[in-house]
Amino acid sequence: MQNFCYKCGRIASEKVQLIENLCPDCYIELHPLLTFPAPLKIKLCEKCNRYFFKNRWITSHYTDLESIIDNALKDIIPPQIERPPQTELEITSNVPGNMESILRKETIIIDINARGRAHNTLDIYSESYKSQKVDLVFTVCPSCLSVKRGMYQAILHILTPYREMLERERDYVFSFIEKQVAKSTKLDDLAYISKFNMKKGKITFYVGSEKFARALASNLSYNLGGLLKETYKFGSRKIPKEVKQNKLYISIYLPSFVEGDLLWVNNAPLHITQIRGKKVSGHNLITLEQFKKPLKVLKDATVLLHSSDIRSFINFSQTKETFQLMDLKNYRIFEIPKSEKYGELKVGEVTRGFEVDGQIYIIPK
Ligand SMILES: [Zn+2]
Ligand SMILES: [Zn+2]
Numbered sequence: 001m002q003n004f005c006y007k008c009g010r011i012a013s014e015k016v017q018l019i020e021n022l023c024p025d026c027y028i029e030l031h032p033l034l035t036f037p038a039p040l041k042i043k044l045c046e047k048c049n050r051y052f053f054k055n056r057w058i059t060s061h062y063t064d065l066e067s068i069i070d071n072a073l074k075d076i077i078p079p080q081i082e083r084p085p086q087t088e089l090e091i092t093s094n095v096p097g098n099m100e101s102i103l104r105k106e107t108i109i110i111d112i113n114a115r116g117r118a119h120n121t122l123d124i125y126s127e128s129y130k131s132q133k134v135d136l137v138f139t140v141c142p143s144c145l146s147v148k149r150g151m152y153q154a155i156l157h158i159l160t161p162y163r164e165m166l167e168r169e170r171d172y173v174f175s176f177i178e179k180q181v182a183k184s185t186k187l188d189d190l191a192y193i194s195k196f197n198m199k200k201g202k203i204t205f206y207v208g209s210e211k212f213a214r215a216l217a218s219n220l221s222y223n224l225g226g227l228l229k230e231t232y233k234f235g236s237r238k239i240p241k242e243v244k245q246n247k248l249y250i251s252i253y254l255p256s257f258v259e260g261d262l263l264w265v266n267n268a269p270l271h272i273t274q275i276r277g278k279k280v281s282g283h284n285l286i287t288l289e290q291f292k293k294p295l296k297v298l299k300d301a302t303v304l305l306h307s308s309d310i311r312s313f314i315n316f317s318q319t320k321e322t323f324q325l326m327d328l329k330n331y332r333i334f335e336i337p338k339s340e341k342y343g344e345l346k347v348g349e350v351t352r353g354f355e356v357d358g359q360i361y362i363i364p365k
Helices: 024-030 065-076 099-105 167-184 210-224
Strands: 040-045 051-053 056-058 088-093 107-116 125-139 154-159 193-199 202-207 227-234 246-253 262-265 268-276 279-284 290-294 302-305 311-318 322-327 333-337 350-356 359-362
Touching: 040 065, 051 065, 065 088, 065 099, 099 107, 125 167, 154 210, 167 193, 167 202, 167 210, 202 210, 210 227, 210 246, 210 268, 262 350, 268 350, 302 350, 311 359, 333 359
Parallel strands: 040 125, 154 246
Antiparallel strands: 040 051, 051 056, 088 107, 107 125, 154 202, 193 202, 227 246, 262 268, 262 302, 268 279, 279 290, 311 322, 311 350, 322 333, 350 359
16 A cells, blocks of 8 residues: 555655545645536527527527526536536626627636535535636527428438437537528529428438539538438329429438547557548557548448547656556556657656556547
């Protein structure tokens, strides 16, 4: 049993009780009360100002955007913050009077004050998290998507066959389609959506013209990454034969993985950092080299872990040949061979990586 703090070397005593191998000061430093698993955000419909909370679009009692945001913060922000039970939060914003900058930057700044303790052997203390950025995600809620009654010539499917569609993908699709309809309808009478539906891994739009459907498809597949497939099929059987006509079906298959995922390809762990069009880039976490590969090559790759599985490790000691890293979540200790490819990793420094079957893979800075 070691009797000194892994981080600062302080010797344990009656006064300084170690908590999971760390002295109280270092424990508090390495375990902030609040952690932010993802950037804070508020999602709003740009047409009706409703905000998204607990899987529903909420109509605020307020009418101006400033008050809507200011009042929605207290509901929307706390569920996005991880914290020990019984931690109290106090949120203050500078939204009122800042409308122009809000709309220009699509962010607001809030201060959060937290009261609680990172470990139940500690006394209650306060921590303040000043100037936290909150992204305003403007999208279009499904009830505001412009739909125009009329015939459709094409059907556009956006599919995630191996996984659920992410919220941000859905938001992007809706807001993109709405913008394109607004932009194109002046030039092209058939640039409209006549109906749409949404399922877990699929959104379908019925599009006024083939041309508009193709334009939407190529833009969406570029921005989300994805493979396109086009076919002509007969429409519903209920339509009389004379009216029946071939309809264009376009399917966009989004990749089985998203940015931040860890793939396992040819015995190598690949960390995906960007997907654009038909190109995927990231790092091989064994060689730490960057790669850029065609999406086609990776389309059936095994997804090992997601960005939410990324762990933090502290480098608590090193020898000539190795680093000793401690997983800050479960305090397991790993020894990895030193290598210049990890850059300068100092003792006490925290680094990020994945654990796969007892082996850790560091993500380059
Ligand atoms: Zn310490
Ligand atoms: Zn709306």
